[in-house]
Amino acid sequence: xxxxxxxxxxxxxxxxxxxxxxxxxxxxxxxxxxxxxxxxxxxxxxxxxxxxxxxxxxxxxxxxxxxxxxxxxxxxxxxxxxxxxxxxxxxxxxxxxxxxxxxxxxxxxxxxxxxxxxxxxxxxxxxxxxxxxxxxxxxxxxxxxxxxxxxxxxxxxxxxxxxxxxxxxxxxxxxxxxxxxxxxxxxxxxxxxxxxxxxxxxxxxxxxxxxxxxxxxxxxxxxxxxxxxxxxxxxxxxxxxxxxxxxxxxxxxxx
Numbered sequence: 001x002x003x004x005x006x007x008x009x010x011x012x013x014x015x016x017x018x019x020x021x022x023x024x025x026x027x028x029x030x031x032x033x034x035x036x037x038x039x040x041x042x043x044x045x046x047x048x049x050x051x052x053x054x055x056x057x058x059x060x061x062x063x064x065x066x067x068x069x070x071x072x073x074x075x076x077x078x079x080x081x082x083x084x085x086x087x088x089x090x091x092x093x094x095x096x097x098x099x100x101x102x103x104x105x106x107x108x109x110x111x112x113x114x115x116x117x118x119x120x121x122x123x124x125x126x127x128x129x130x131x132x133x134x135x136x137x138x139x140x141x142x143x144x145x146x147x148x149x150x151x152x153x154x155x156x157x158x159x160x161x162x163x164x165x166x167x168x169x170x171x172x173x174x175x176x177x178x179x180x181x182x183x184x185x186x187x188x189x190x191x192x193x194x195x196x197x198x199x200x201x202x203x204x205x206x207x208x209x210x211x212x213x214x215x216x217x218x219x220x221x222x223x224x225x226x227x228x229x230x231x232x233x234x235x236x237x238x239x240x241x242x243x244x245x246x247x248x249x250x251x252x253x254x255x
Contacts, residue, residue, distance in 0.1 A: 031245050037202030039163050075141040077153040083134030087116025087154035089229035095147040096236045103147025108178040110140040111151060118157030127160060158197055170197040170204060188246045190234050191216045207245045215245050
């Protein structure tokens with residue numbers, strides 16, 4: 001669930017299984033499901049107030065992802081199909097943390113993004129920007145015991161979209177986190193510092209003003225690899241006061 005805070009479990013007997021429940025965050029901490037500036041939310045936002053449901057065994061167990069299914073090559077988006085992607089190489093790294101600042105180990109972190117020209121390799125993305133035959137924009141990694149992840153990729157370009165007149169999306173990378181239970185899938189976007197398109201982007205501006213900075217990565221000169229790649233740090237906080245702004249389940253689209 002997105003925007004939730006764990007409720008302390010009730011005492012259980014030795015023979016009972018206590019399952020967690022979650023409460024929705026206050027409205028001022030959540031990105032609204034229906035935001036006037038982001039037109040498509042009016043077509044897919046729920047018309048009724050969501051109802052909190054108790055988590056049962058199927059929601060709090062599994063899935064078994066299998067670490068052997070995720071390889072080191074999956075974390076390098078710049079080398080695909082026998083060639084090398086075009087654009088500015090960057091290293092994106094950080095930690096996945098819980099609401100108490102503790103690392104979340106063995107979480108699957110997946111990314112997808114546009115190429116350096118701002119185009120996705122996707123059937124519905126047909127604006128006249130070049131496709132890179134050596135860049136598919138997809139990557140994944142499993143966090144280590146300290147909750148750390150790292151990708152090597154290409155800095156994505158901005159691209160137009162039809163939300164409003166002369167609308168352009170700021171450069172961003174989509175993130176999907178899949179934890180140790182079926183309910184622990186969260187989707188968000190990472191932005192880059194000082195992007196000139198922030199002011200007119202309704203997705204970025206739908207976030208509460210106090211939370212927007214948590215969606216923006218930090219340039220890290222010390223982690224830059226000389227003559228090779230710039231570095232950006234972005235920590236993902238799953239819940240609590242410093243929670244990273246997350247999208248709704250329906251927002252993981254091409255935009």
